[in-house]
Amino acid sequence: xxxxALEVRGLEYTYPDGTQVLRGTDFHIHPGERVALLxxxxxxKTTLVLHLNGILTPDAGDVTVxxxxxxxxxxxxxxxxxxxxxxxxxxxxxxxxxxxxxxxGPANYGVTGxxxxxxxxxxxxxxxxxxxxxxxxxxxxxxxxRRVAVATVLAMNPEILVxxxxxxxxxxxxxxxxxxxxxxxxxTLLMITHDLPYALELCPRAMIMNHGRIVADGPTAALLxxxxxxxxxxxxxxxxxxxxxxxxxxLPAPRGRPFSSK
Amino acid sequence: MSAGHTHALYVHGxxxxxxxxxxxxLVALLIVIVAVVATPxxxxxxxxxxxxxxxxxxxxxxxxxxxxxxxxxxxAPFLAFAFLLPFVGGGDRVVVGALSLSVGGLWGAxxxxxxxxxxLAASVVVTATTPVPALLAGLGRLRVPVVITEIAxxxxxxxxxxxxxxxxxxxxxxxxxxxxxxxxxxxxLATSAGALFIRSHERGERVYxxxxxxxxxxxxxxPDATAATPADWVRxxxxxxxxxxxxxxxxxx
Amino acid sequence: xxxxxxxxxLATSAGAGVTAAGGLGAVLHRVRTTLSERQIPLAGLAAAFIxxxxxxxxxxxxxxxxxxxxxALVAILLGPWVGAIVISVVLLLQALLxxxxxxxxxxxxxxxxxxxGVFVAWLVFRLLTALLPKxxxxxxxxxxxxxxxxxxxxxxxFVLEYAWGGTGNAAVSTVFAAxxxxxxxxxxxxxxxxxxxxxxxxxxxxxxxxxxxxxGVRRAVVVRADRRATATFVxxxxxxxxxxxxxxxxxASSSPDGLERVASDHGFVGTGQTSAAAGSPLAHYSVGGVxxxxxxxxxxxxxxxxxxxxxxxxxxxxxxxxGASRSTDDAVRx
Numbered sequence: 075x076x077x078x079a080l081e082v083r084g085l086e087y088t089y090p091d092g093t094q095v096l097r098g099t100d101f102h103i104h105p106g107e108r109v110a111l112l113x114x115x116x117x118x119k120t121t122l123v124l125h126l127n128g129i130l131t132p133d134a135g136d137v138t139v140x141x142x143x144x145x146x147x148x149x150x151x152x153x154x155x156x157x158x159x160x161x162x163x164x165x166x167x168x169x170x171x172x173x174x175x176x177x178x179g180p181a182n183y184g185v186t187g188x189x190x191x192x193x194x195x196x197x198x199x200x201x202x203x204x205x206x207x208x209x210x211x212x213x214x215x216x217x218x219x220r221r222v223a224v225a226t227v228l229a230m231n232p233e234i235l236v237x238x239x240x241x242x243x244x245x246x247x248x249x250x251x252x253x254x255x256x257x258x259x260x261x262t263l264l265m266i267t268h269d270l271p272y273a274l275e276l277c278p279r280a281m282i283m284n285h286g287r288i289v290a291d292g293p294t295a296a297l298l299x300x301x302x303x304x305x306x307x308x309x310x311x312x313x314x315x316x317x318x319x320x321x322x323x324x325l326p327a328p329r330g331r332p333f334s335s336k
Numbered sequence: 337m338s339a340g341h342t343h344a345l346y347v348h349g350x351x352x353x354x355x356x357x358x359x360x361x362l363v364a365l366l367i368v369i370v371a372v373v374a375t376p377x378x379x380x381x382x383x384x385x386x387x388x389x390x391x392x393x394x395x396x397x398x399x400x401x402x403x404x405x406x407x408x409x410x411x412a413p414f415l416a417f418a419f420l421l422p423f424v425g426g427g428d429r430v431v432v433g434a435l436s437l438s439v440g441g442l443w444g445a446x447x448x449x450x451x452x453x454x455x456l457a458a459s460v461v462v463t464a465t466t467p468v469p470a471l472l473a474g475l476g477r478l479r480v481p482v483v484i485t486e487i488a489x490x491x492x493x494x495x496x497x498x499x500x501x502x503x504x505x506x507x508x509x510x511x512x513x514x515x516x517x518x519x520x521x522x523x524x525l526a527t528s529a530g531a532l533f534i535r536s537h538e539r540g541e542r543v544y545x546x547x548x549x550x551x552x553x554x555x556x557x558x559p560d561a562t563a564a565t566p567a568d569w570v571r572x573x574x575x576x577x578x579x580x581x582x583x584x585x586x587x588x589x
Numbered sequence: 590x591x592x593x594x595x596x597x598x599l600a601t602s603a604g605a606g607v608t609a610a611g612g613l614g615a616v617l618h619r620v621r622t623t624l625s626e627r628q629i630p631l632a633g634l635a636a637a638f639i640x641x642x643x644x645x646x647x648x649x650x651x652x653x654x655x656x657x658x659x660x661a662l663v664a665i666l667l668g669p670w671v672g673a674i675v676i677s678v679v680l681l682l683q684a685l686l687x688x689x690x691x692x693x694x695x696x697x698x699x700x701x702x703x704x705x706g707v708f709v710a711w712l713v714f715r716l717l718t719a720l721l722p723k724x725x726x727x728x729x730x731x732x733x734x735x736x737x738x739x740x741x742x743x744x745x746x747f748v749l750e751y752a753w754g755g756t757g758n759a760a761v762s763t764v765f766a767a768x769x770x771x772x773x774x775x776x777x778x779x780x781x782x783x784x785x786x787x788x789x790x791x792x793x794x795x796x797x798x799x800x801x802x803x804x805g806v807r808r809a810v811v812v813r814a815d816r817r818a819t820a821t822f823v824x825x826x827x828x829x830x831x832x833x834x835x836x837x838x839x840x841a842s843s844s845p846d847g848l849e850r851v852a853s854d855h856g857f858v859g860t861g862q863t864s865a866a867a868g869s870p871l872a873h874y875s876v877g878g879v880x881x882x883x884x885x886x887x888x889x890x891x892x893x894x895x896x897x898x899x900x901x902x903x904x905x906x907x908x909x910x911x912g913a914s915r916s917t918d919d920a921v922r923x
Contacts, residue, residue, distance in 0.1 A: 129545050150551055158549050164497050165542040168630065170469040170489055182551030210468075212496050226550065345686060365692070373693045374599045377756065411688030415593050421757035424767070440758020444596075447756045451595025456688050463686060471685070481617055483629065487678045490633020491640070498637040502645070516648040519781065523814070526782050529642050530789025533635075533666065537797050540634035544627050554626045 077141050078102040079234050079262045080156075084135035085125060086286075087118075095121045096132065097286035103234070105140075108263040110273035110294060113283035114308035119266045120161070122283070123236055127156045140233050154183055157227030161238040163219035167211035172198070172222055175211060179230040197229035198222070201255045217248025221255060234262040241269045270298060270309070274317055282307050345407075345463045352571065353397035353465040357562045358474025360572045361462045367576040368458045371583035377447035379586045383454065386582070389575045390457050397465045407460045408453060418448035468492050486556055494539070502532055590658065590743060590772075591683065591698055592750070594691030601754025606696030612704045613677055620670045628671065635667055636675045640683075647782055655778045660706030660743065661714070661736035662783045665800040666790070669711035676703040701746040710739035718804055725791055725810030728801060732787050733780035733822055740779045741833075744772035766838035773830035777823055788812045 080103040087096040095118040103109055111119055124130040125137055128149040137144040139155050160166050169175040176194045185193060198204045201221040211219060220240060227235065240256075241249045249272070256263065256276055267273050273280055273294055280297050282290040284307045290297055297303060298317040304310060311317070353361070368389065375382045394404055425441020463471070469489070476485045505528045516522050544552075597605075639659045646654035663672035680698050683689040690698045717731035748768050752761045787798065791810045795801045801810075 124545070127549055129548055150553070153549055153551050160542065160546055160549075162542070164494075165539060166546045168490065168493055168543045168546065170472075170493055171467075174469065178547075178552075178556075179550035182553065211493070230550065369594065369691075369693050370599065373594055373602065373691075377595075407688070414591065414689055418593075418596075421759060424763055425758040426760050426763075427758045438758055444755075444757025444759075448593055448595045452593040452691060455594040455691055455693065459685065459688070459692060468686070483617060483624070483674065484613075484678060484681070486629050487633045487636060487674065488682055490630050491636035491678055491682060494634055494637040495640060498634070499641045499644075502641050517650075517652045519647075519649055519778070522648045522782075523785055525645060525647060526785030527789040529645065529782075530786040531793075532641070533638055533786070533790055534794050534797065536634045536638040537631060537794075540631035541627075543630045543634070547630065552626075556629075 079105045081138040085132045086134040108277040110277035110280040111266045117283045118286045127153045155233045157232030158236045163223040166223040173207045193229045197225040201225045237265045347464045351398045357564045358470040359477040360564045364572040364576045365462045369455045371579040372454045375583045382586045389579045411456045415452045418445040421445045591690030592694040594693045598754035609696040609699035636678045661710035661739045664707045664711040668799040673703045673707045701743045705746045706739045706743040709742040710735045713738045725812040729784045733784040736780040736783040737776035740776035744768045766834045770834035777826035
């Protein structure tokens with residue numbers, strides 16, 4: 075059994091205004107796994123993500139990425155290994171052209187010149203956006219910006235890709251394009267989402283987070299099929315959607331713990 | 337004027353002006369504007385020479401007169417106050433129709449209109465052939481402090497985003513019957529501006545987090561401002577220096 | 590208040606450019622150690638915010654509207670140092686990209702709006718808050734007065750620049766009465782708008798307001814609009830405007846005359862050259878200076894002239910911005 079790509083132990087965090095958001099979050103993800111993180115608004119999912127690359131420091135507990143503990147002195151390397159794609163692409167595309175945005179990450183790690191150009195174009199090609207390399211980000215549609223945001227992170231050759239609500243507000247075609255991009259990548263994936271069909275399609279394993287803790291962890295189809303579990307965590311399947319009809323052969327075998335609830 | 341125009345300012349092309357490095361064009365622009373402003377207002381012929389220089393440059397950049405004219409029209413309202421000068425100027429007066437106008441004021445109005453328009457036309461030629469990121473890099477090469485160009489870069493990037501948020505807020509208010517006509521009805525607008533500040537600030541914090549997440553450690557990678565060859569300088573400065581010479585002669589004589 | 594190219598002569602513009610560069614250099618040096626890397630994107634967002642808010646049409650009366658300059662607002666929200674930098678960046682991009690303010694006049698505009706406007710606002714704000722109790726209402730009231738003074742001071746800078754190198758042969762006293770007088774009225778709007786915007790921010794995130802942090806105001810403050818204070822503010826502003834126009838303006842020609850005289854004595858103003866600066870204040874030295882004979886007639890004439898200029902200037906100030914903001918809406922809607 076290989077070392078986990080991501081290991082989170084006993085994470086606790088309280089905001090400055092006194093709200094405790096994380097109350098002992100525990101989980102681990104193995105290399106190559108694709109995991110969805112589900113849960114109601116306010117469960118602490120985005121806060122959790124900000125701990126994964128050291129933007130927030132926990133009050134208790136720790137985070138380890140591919141064997142490297144997240145600490146002030148390791149934070150720079152951690153940020154290369156954990157590629158976070160935030161919810162609002164406008165927050166993530168802050169330079170004046172796409173090329174500059176995608177180059178920003180690798181440039182901070184000393185990549186220059188032709189190697190840098192190559193990384194930029196490779197990353198954009200991976201997401202199907204090589205044609206917009208010299209355009210300003212606000213000339214792109216939301217779906218295109220989402221994909222470019224993924225490229226900005228891919229250009230750093232991360233080990234794990236973390237996506238926060240990647241499909242929200244996207245039209246069906248853009249959603250499909252992004253799904254194709256994500257299935258095409260050979261990478262460890264953690265995806266926060268409310269889009270349950272998307273989670274089922276892209277992630278064989280899912281975790282449910284509520285009240286600052288992981289309350290369920292197992293094969294996505296099994297979690298989504300458990301009606302009591304779903305409603306206990308303010309989750310609901312879209313009308314007419316039957317998870318048991320989703321075809322499993324498209325997905326790699328799940329490697330999480332067998333279905334359990336805490 | 338809005339950010340929607342920021343990128344409408346740049347016109348794609350492959351003219352020789354497009355190829356010149358930004359800082360060279362900025363220096364050329366400065367020389368032309370200084371020449372125009374230095375020219376005494378009465379020397380109409382010299383202004384015609386300046387106009388010729390700008391027209392030649394515009395032609396070299398493959399910019400149509402209609403394009404330039406359109407840009408000039410947009411800048412026109414900011415020059416409108418020039419029309420007040422003939423009415424309030426002192427000194428000799430001349431009677432035009434039913435109005436008594438100050439001669440000095442008329443010359444002053446002419447000065448603002450001709451110099452303002454020529455300077456704007458020259459700026460348009462530069463901004464139409466230089467994308468904004470290159471423009472900012474060019475400024476950096478001309479020793480404008482990095483803090484200024486970095487802040488300017490973020491401003492340009494987020495102008496449309498912030499303008500869009502304000503626009504949506506105004507639409508939402510109008511959709512609930514808000515039509516302020518008097519000062520005391522304007523509180524809601526001011527309050528929404530305050531909310532916009534808070535949202536802009538919070539976005540700024542999220543942008544910073546995103547920068548940190550990609551390894552930012554205090555210095556934005558400087559976009560490579562292309563170096564200029566002596567040929568570039570000659571090509572860019574030939575006409576502006578003619579304009580400067582004409583202006584100098586006009587001043588001395 | 591953005592000065593276009595061709596209105597102020599090159600010498601004055603260049604001098605202002607040097608002053609602006611020096612002033613900004615000093616500001617940048619001052620913040621070098623305190624400006625954390627975090628504040629660069631925040632300042633950029635603030636600059637975008639100021640630009641957008643300057644385009645808003647705030648109602649004045651019967652459907653006419655006015656605009657916010659924002660010098661005092663940035664000073665109080667971000668502090669005077671970052672505020673001056675933010676306004677300067679806005680002015681730079683307005684001149685280069687939006688044809689608002691001449692490129693040769695950038696130094697003049699930076700001096701007036703980024704340096705004078707911001708720092709005068711800050712000084713007045715600090716002075717008043719030092720004297721008043723540390724309440725939200727005092728903060729907002731101080732902000733209103735600081736905004737008014739800042740706008741008037743900035744217009745004073747404009748008049749000084751005109752006296753030195755303006756074109757158009759308008760008497761300096763006329764320009765003073767019109768610019769400073771009109772801006773004493775515009776300052777009322779600026780004060781009210783700044784107060785409202787500040788109130789909104791204090792109610793939710795007082796920690797974002799530099800001026801509030803400095804005073805130790807930490808928790809959200811709800812400031813109720815005080816009718817009487819507002820009315821007093823408006824009336825005081827109108828009274829100040831009248832005072833400036835009727836009493837101060839006629840005397841405004843004295844010192845700039847002195848500067849003009851010195852300039853021509855020392856050959857800065859070329860002989861035989863109809864420069865923009867020659868002629869006007871000197872030609873009208875007598876108009877401003879007559880103290881007694883026919884004061885009533887003179888005042889009447891002056892007021893009539895000034896009112897014409899003032900109304901015209903107000904109309905143009907309003908319409909120029911309205912034209913600009915209409916295109917903002919159109920462009921954003923695209």
